[in-house]
Amino acid sequence: MSIELIDVSKKFGSFVAVDSVSFSVNKGELLALLGPSGSGKTTILRIIAGLEKADSGSVILEGRDVTKDDPRDRGIGFVFQHYALFRHMTVFENVAFGLRVKPRKLRPNESEIRKQVMDLLSLVQLDFLAHHYPMQLSGGQRQRVALARALAIQPSILLLDEPFGSLDARVRKELRRWLRKLHDEIHVTSVFVTHDQEEALEVSDRVVITNQGRIEQIGSPEEVYFAPRTPFVFQFLGDVNLFHARELSNGELIFIPDDDSGVEKRVFVRPNQISIALNWSQKNPIPATIHYINTAGPMVKVELKDKKGNPLLAFISIEEYQQLNLKKNMNVFIGVKSHHTFENMSHF
Amino acid sequence: MKGILKKKSILPGYGLSLGITWLYLSFIVLLPLSTLFIKVGSGSFNDFISAVFSLRAIKAYQVSFGLSFISACINSLFGFLIAWVIVRYKIPFKGFWDTLIDLPFALPTAVAGITLTWLYGPQGWIGSFLEANGIKIVFTPMGITIAMIFVSFPFAIRTIEPVLRDLDPEIEESARCLGASRWKIFQKIIFPTVLPSLLTGFTLCFARSMGEYGSVIFIAGNQPLKTEIAPLLIVMRLEEYDYYGSASIALFLLLVSFVLLFCLNFLQFWNKRYTGI
């Protein structure tokens, strides 16, 4: 166990930022802290780093309780959201900083510093920019300098706060694959914070999903995506259609009930799990009207409205779309291929 | 929640910076100020009242506060005008003017004093011209006002200028599109936005003029009851060995300064609604 948080809480004034959070990170793992803004994920990261002091609970790193330790004694590399590069120093000096401020006895000599820094810079593929200043670099380059700087002190743990948050969409995608590759090379235990579910699911080994200062679910990307434990997780990880249906005693779901038999259920369905047919059938029982069709992209997005006027969203393949020859304002019947229901509906 | 000892940041040096700050402030500000209160407190309330509101003192306040008020009004007007011209119009040597505007802050007050006295005096260029036309400025309240205007006018310009600069042109353009005339735009949009900083500039000018000593005493003539300013009266009382009287007037001026500081804080709070800073 590389990082362990036990019952950590933190308040800012009366605002509860982190509410008794416990989780652990395995050695060499790449973990994502995923949640909407204000869900406490950055605060959790800063508590691990020691940049915030928790009100209660403890932080254990490599089996050592560091709750009261100063951040500089924790051996953590931290990559700030806006990089926090020293703007008056060259890229080289930025990366060398952590080595130069070591106590005299532990400080490597100048040629060793040079070698280590240049090795790191070639690891992040920036050795050709060593003597530039941060202001002269692009966002993605700054990001990688910040990473090299954090790695210079050979941290046992690497923390990244919204590492791709301030980059444009294309660079983001490139850089996150690169980060995954880098992690596979150096295997340092890493935690990164993000509000982008796609990013978290693509890059990480495991995901911790936070909401309102609490943890909603911890698991591998597949687990949280296919077996969400709460409606919040389900909704946060993708588009959702909400149906009101009745569940009969035999477990069968009736979407268009004739009477009050069974129990009322709320049913969550992903857009790609909705089927569309031109005629009524057992499989496609729900009448709806097509409201809008968007064919740009790998899937065709069809927006519909049911008889009560509730909006529905369906993703179908292009072949299916052409075969059905769907048009705007067409009356169709839709069905549910697979769905989720939750016992605890207190959030809704 | 331990008052001034509350700490949030993890950055080191908290105790050191706190220690230096409060120790130094205690020695250089709090201790001296409390002395003044103690000194005045050594007499009865009646002593205090009679020292602060003696005829000579009241006349001195009239001179100091009255003329400070007049000069602050003049400075607010010209401050607004000059800030407007600097921000909006192309003028020759703008960089030169922009640099030179702060001259009264940088120029020692004694130098300002003798310069203005000479300039407006009988042998000076402006003074000789005015005196030929029967206007006397040196050793009159008018001279004091001119000195006060000189030492404080950059305050007015420098408080208004950034607000005018930050006025979003889109707001004016949209008002224009809505059919507002130039005068209406000024009256309804520009003036209300600038008002808090105009008042801030006014207060700063007033405070500076009220306390000004070096530049005023040369041009004032310092006749008791006529052209004697309040700060000078403190010095006169000291020289007469009337320490209690001096302390009382000093305390009174200090209290007025505190009131002005309070006004400035309030204006800052008010201004936040517009600037969001």
Next chain:
Amino acid sequence: MMKFKKVFVYCFRISLILISLCFLLLFLVIPLFVVFFNAFSQGLPVYIGNISRKETVESILLTLKILIIVLPVNTIFGIACAWYITRYTFRGKKVLLTFLDLPFTVSPVVAGTIFIFLFSINGLLGILVEKWEVQIIFAFPGMVIATLFVTFPFVARELIPIMEEQGQEMEEAGRMLGANVWQILLKITLPNIRWALFYGMVLCAARCVGEFGAVSVVSGHIRGKTITIPLEVEILYNEYNLVGAFCVASLLCLVGLISLIFRKWIEKRDPVYLYIKTHKYGD
């Protein structure tokens, strides 16, 4: 009709510009010119003779002696105070910030007077004066302390807005990389605020050299002992040595002008600083 309106607007604009320029001419250019005109009115030899007089040189030396003490003390205070205010949250910050405005609203004469009472026999620190038998008021120490009071916030007030603006991420990054407090201060904080720091020191020095009211009260006007440059100007003027007074005044003027030019130079070098600077007065 449209044309008439256009002409009117144009004339209005021109007259606004003319009024402004007249005001600035009257209150900036002419006074500045007067100082140098009078200083050099009897030629360069007289000017040099005037500023190399024994009393003048003594006053310059005394002013420099005060400056050598005041500037470092207020610089250290300024850095510590700005660090304290911008890097931590605590109650009473507003009060502290108000204190920093104090010398701008309190009359320098009041400032001088309170130190007279502080060190008088009955004053709070009078006991010290008696015990150690040091002359503070009407002597060098008193002048230093009075100058400290009128100049103490200059450095802090220049640093606070810029340190607030920069935030503390860079310093946190330094901490995460293992730097101690001095390494953070010297290698990260100070290099990033150096221009504001320089300018604060220039302002502090200019005010220190030019301070008249507070110093005049505590100086006692002892020739050759407690006369600073501005007091020398006053003495010469009161002795009806007009040219002499303006000669010495021109030196002070030069100090002021240098500080103004220095500020312009800094703003050119560091646009970020300019931005903060122009937004400071308004807030």
